[in-house]
Amino acid sequence: MRTYEAMCVFRPEEDEFTRGKDAVREQLKQLQASILKEEDMGQRTLAYPIKNMNQAHYYYYVVEMDPANAHKTENAMKLKDELLRFLMVRREES
Numbered sequence: 001m002r003t004y005e006a007m008c009v010f011r012p013e014e015d016e017f018t019r020g021k022d023a024v025r026e027q028l029k030q031l032q033a034s035i036l037k038e039e040d041m042g043q044r045t046l047a048y049p050i051k052n053m054n055q056a057h058y059y060y061y062v063v064e065m066d067p068a069n070a071h072k073t074e075n076a077m078k079l080k081d082e083l084l085r086f087l088m089v090r091r092e093e094s
Helices: 014-030 067-077
Strands: 002-010 034-050 053-065 083-090
Touching (some): 002 014, 002 034, 002 067, 014 053, 014 067, 053 067, 067 083
Antiparallel strands (some): 002 083
């Protein structure tokens, strides 16, 4: 098991954000990931428009999962309409 950090950038509408956050949590659960930490970073202005939007809602996860499932997670997240961007990186061992 490895530890990963995931940053999700959701659409700014509250219902889209809630639906997207639940979908991400469900997807992580399906891939046997354990969520160690979640942080709502709130709504922020984007540096450049994404899909004609200037605002987005940021959400941060720290998860522990099998490395084989990390690639599957990224592929599944690309299909979520509520997500504008998704990035998952391996956390450094300390």
